[in-house]
Amino acid sequence: MTQAVVETQFLADRRAAAASALAALELPSFRGVDGWEFTPIQGLELDSFAPAPAGESAAGLLELDSANAIRPSSDDPGPGAAVVMGLAAAAECYPEVVEKHLGTVVKDAESPFVARNEALWSDGLLIYIPKGVEVGAPIIVNTVHEVAGSALHWRLLVVLEEGAKAEVWHQTLSADAEAEGLVNGVVELVVGAGAKLRFVDAQSLSESSWVFGSQRAVVERDASLDWITLGFGSANGKIFLETKLAGRGADARVTGAYATRGRQHLDYDTLQEHAAPDTTSDLAFRGIIGGRSQAVWRGMIQVDEGAQRTDAFQESRNLLIGRKAHADAIPGLEILANDVRCTHAAAVAQVDPEQLFYLRSHGLDEADANRLVVEGFLHALVERFEEGPVRDAVAAAIDARLQLSLA
Numbered sequence: 001m002t003q004a005v006v007e008t009q010f011l012a013d014r015r016a017a018a019a020s021a022l023a024a025l026e027l028p029s030f031r032g033v034d035g036w037e038f039t040p041i042q043g044l045e046l047d048s049f050a051p052a053p054a055g056e057s058a059a060g061l062l063e064l065d066s067a068n069a070i071r072p073s074s075d076d077p078g079p080g081a082a083v084v085m086g087l088a089a090a091a092e093c094y095p096e097v098v099e100k101h102l103g104t105v106v107k108d109a110e111s112p113f114v115a116r117n118e119a120l121w122s123d124g125l126l127i128y129i130p131k132g133v134e135v136g137a138p139i140i141v142n143t144v145h146e147v148a149g150s151a152l153h154w155r156l157l158v159v160l161e162e163g164a165k166a167e168v169w170h171q172t173l174s175a176d177a178e179a180e181g182l183v184n185g186v187v188e189l190v191v192g193a194g195a196k197l198r199f200v201d202a203q204s205l206s207e208s209s210w211v212f213g214s215q216r217a218v219v220e221r222d223a224s225l226d227w228i229t230l231g232f233g234s235a236n237g238k239i240f241l242e243t244k245l246a247g248r249g250a251d252a253r254v255t256g257a258y259a260t261r262g263r264q265h266l267d268y269d270t271l272q273e274h275a276a277p278d279t280t281s282d283l284a285f286r287g288i289i290g291g292r293s294q295a296v297w298r299g300m301i302q303v304d305e306g307a308q309r310t311d312a313f314q315e316s317r318n319l320l321i322g323r324k325a326h327a328d329a330i331p332g333l334e335i336l337a338n339d340v341r342c343t344h345a346a347a348v349a350q351v352d353p354e355q356l357f358y359l360r361s362h363g364l365d366e367a368d369a370n371r372l373v374v375e376g377f378l379h380a381l382v383e384r385f386e387e388g389p390v391r392d393a394v395a396a397a398i399d400a401r402l403q404l405s406l407a
Contacts, residue, residue, distance in 0.1 A: 276307055
């Protein structure tokens with residue numbers, strides 16, 4: 001959704017400030033900056049990718065059969081209704097929302113990628129659900145990298161006020177499955193007191209492209225966030241995915257699945273920050289790594305001072321299906337309170353030969369037995385969702401990706 005309106009002074013000032021800050025920010029050096037030890041980007045020439053706007057459509061990874069789905073519109077829906085509109089237009093129509101929240105969850109000083117996004121974004125969207133409004137239909141958004149060899153900088157701001165409820169589906173796609181390019185996204189989720197948000201985010205970019213993302217949620221008192229992320233595309237890149245439990249009684253559930261092949265390299269860096277007492281978080285990631293590809297998951301549970309009675313869990317399980325495939329799973333804890341329950345688990349393994357033997361002893365050939373083991377491994381994540389459209393769509397997306405990975 002290319003912005004066709006003149007930007008407000010607020011957005012123009014933010015762009016100028018980010019452009020000024022960008023001059024002093026260097027790309028992180030491989031193994032030279034904390035958090036970038038596993039993702040080599042020394043071959044990345046950012047200036048070689050000229051900024052270009054997003055396209056309109058591409059084949060989706062997630063298929064949702066819903067005639068009532070809500071899609072972005074340039075029309076102002078009026079008071080008391082859900083707002084799904086371009087960020088530049090929203091800054092003019094809803095300045096009190098955009099100016100209050102934009103750039104407060106993910107700050108432009110954090111990294112050169114965030115600052116570059118702030119300075120150069122061409123495609124942005126505001127999803128705003130006013131106080132007490134419950135949106136019965138899913139909100140569907142596609143971000144499409146269309147111009148080969150270009151950089152697409154996009155951002156998404158989702159704001160749910162107190163007691164609001166919504167479900168948002170977002171996909172990042174490539175118009176050309178073979179095209180090179182760079183996609184740099186920023187996602188800010190604001191979940192107000194007592195609000196409920198389900199956010200489904202899927203990435204299926206060209207396996208010749210770079211991908212970088214900074215995604216962060218703030219969950220307020222007694223609010224809940226159900227965050228589902230799928231990472232299947234791109235050649236190389238890194239995604240920061242963070243949740244902050246900012247209010248007493250806040251809850252976050254994060255589920256991630258990725259499947260790499262060939263020479264792909266995908267890096268997820270997750271954070272569960274408990275900043276208030278009586279908060280809970282549950283994070284589970286699973287990955288299938290094939291060919292000569294590499295996957296990294298690095299997770300941190302951070303319990304701030306005073307965040308008593310925190311209950312947090314994280315796990316990352318990886319299955320290697322290529323002889324030269326590699327995965328790193330690195331959990332971490334940083335606890336500054338003394339009444340907490342925090343646990344983590346991490347594993348990297350190959351297909352269990354005993355499972356294969358059992359299946360083959362029941363008449364399956366080696367290929368079918370191997371396929372069933374791999375499918376079962378990822379589909380264990382699907383059990384975290386109740387029966388319904390989300391569960392069906394995620395399961396179908398996983399199946400489609402595994403057909404490619406196991407080919």
